[in-house]
Amino acid sequence: MKANDWEPILKLVISQNIGFDCASPGEIYKVLKLGASPTSIVFALPTKTAYQMTYAREAGVKHTTFDSSYELKKLKQYWPDAHLLIRIRVDGECIYKLGEKFGCDFETEAVALLEEAAALGLKVVGVAFHVGSACSSVDSHAIGLQRARKLFDHEARAGRQMKIVDIGGGFMSDRTDRVDKVAQQVNTALEEYFPERDVLVVAEPGRYVVDSAATLYNSINNIRRVTKDNKPVNMIYLNDGLHGSMRYAEPWTTVEKLSIGQKNGVEIDQEELEEAILWGPTCDSTDRIMEKAAIRLPRCSPFDWLVFKLQGAYTFVFHGPFSSIEIPLMRSVVSLELWNKIKDHPVFSPEDFVSNPDISAPLPSTLPPKIHRDQINGFNASLLDKV
Numbered sequence: 046m047k048a049n050d051w052e053p054i055l056k057l058v059i060s061q062n063i064g065f066d067c068a069s070p071g072e073i074y075k076v077l078k079l080g081a082s083p084t085s086i087v088f089a090l091p092t093k094t095a096y097q098m099t100y101a102r103e104a105g106v107k108h109t110t111f112d113s114s115y116e117l118k119k120l121k122q123y124w125p126d127a128h129l130l131i132r133i134r135v136d137g138e139c140i141y142k143l144g145e146k147f148g149c150d151f152e153t154e155a156v157a158l159l160e161e162a163a164a165l166g167l168k169v170v171g172v173a174f175h176v177g178s179a180c181s182s183v184d185s186h187a188i189g190l191q192r193a194r195k196l197f198d199h200e201a202r203a204g205r206q207m208k209i210v211d212i213g214g215g216f217m218s219d220r221t222d223r224v225d226k227v228a229q230q231v232n233t234a235l236e237e238y239f240p241e242r243d244v245l246v247v248a249e250p251g252r253y254v255v256d257s258a259a260t261l262y263n264s265i266n267n268i269r270r271v272t273k274d275n276k277p278v279n280m281i282y283l284n285d286g287l288h289g290s291m292r293y294a295e296p297w298t299t300v301e302k303l304s305i306g307q308k309n310g311v312e313i314d315q316e317e318l319e320e321a322i323l324w325g326p327t328c329d330s331t332d333r334i335m336e337k338a339a340i341r342l343p344r345c346s347p348f349d350w351l352v353f354k355l356q357g358a359y360t361f362v363f364h365g366p367f368s369s370i371e372i373p374l375m376r377s378v379v380s381l382e383l384w385n386k387i388k389d390h391p392v393f394s395p396e397d398f399v400s401n402p403d404i405s406a407p408l409p410s411t412l413p414p415k416i417h418r419d420q421i422n423g424f425n426a427s428l429l430d431k432v
């Protein structure tokens with residue numbers, strides 16, 4: 046959910062019988078309203094408020110995670126019948142280290158927490174971990190499975206049976222050979238540590254699923270050509286930035302000029318490349334896109350467009366209210382093949398699909414409503430008026 050909660054994507058997920066990792070009542074509401082079943086949700090937030098617990102319980106959600114003693118005490122009071130997954134820390138080599146925030150140490154903390162849960166009469170049904178987002182080490186999930194097995198064994202010795210192992214997310218989509226290697230290691234580890242077939246294995250891939258689902262097209266508002274270290278640099282001001290869809294530039298983020306074939310008889314890709322700095326649309330001086338990358342682009346002009354690929358995960362979900370900037374416009378496109386598979390699913394309504402769309406038609410505007418000077422009261426005396 047947190048990687049991309051756009052409604053058409055959520056509907057597609059429901060239509061494929063895939064469940065959700067939700068991390069707030071807002072996310073739970075969003076998927077339930079679309080018709081998802083509450084038992085397809087893991088409320089995978091290890092630290093919840095009383096309100097959040099009550100909300101989930103009343104909505105019929107069953108599963109959640111914990112990694113602390115206080116959380117167990119709160120659960121005892123507000124959600125005593127929850128099916129719990131103990132979140133343990135497993136750190137892969139990753140860009141976003143979730144282990145620094147969540148997950149108990151499986152050697153020094155987990156057993157005590159399992160014992161405390163049992164003493165409180167709470168039901169721990171499994172183990173969950175997350176190796177960190179954008180994880181580049183292929184063996185991390187397997188290490189997590191090994192640790193999970195030890196906790197399954199502890200519970201079994203105490204006469205309690207766990208049933209779920211949740212290997213979280215962290216999978217990268219940019220190189221399929223890497224995810225294949227991770228899958229291989231996970232399957233081998235499952236054979237080794239969980240040969241019994243009655244253990245449910247859950248994964249929560251976020252980035253992997255939606256990364257390639259969206260491409261971002263930014264229009265250029267303005268360009269200033271300046272000199273830096275005796276070299277010309279094009280400062281390009283775009284219509285989206287850090288406060289919109291581009292909060293995180295990943296090491297693999299790329300940018301190119303939208304090519305519409307030829308310009309003045311020159312193939313675009315043969316144009317000379319120049320150093321560029323990409324600025325977002327706000328007055329915030331930190332609103333600079335891909336700051337750490339050395340960007341080289343052909344000479345652009347206002348009304349050219351830049352294209353950023355792989356922008357489906359952790360992009361527009363971060364759009365904030367800062368400076369009241371416009372939210373990006375989204376147009377969804379589905380292949381005929383996929384459309385034929387999903388069009389009759391009850392989660393979709395006929396209006397969700399347009400056949401033979403006029404793709405040159407503008408998208409609905411996200412600009413503020415127009416306001417005409419005749420409609421304005423003008424309560425505050427203005428000095429500017431006099432000059």
Ligand SMILES: *Cc1c(COP(=O)(O)O)cnc(C)c1O
Nearest residue numbers: 089178214215216249250251252
């Ligand atoms: C963010 C998150 C995910 C998804 O992580 P990705 O790195 O996008 O795959 C899965 N599970 C939990 C608990 C998360 O917090």
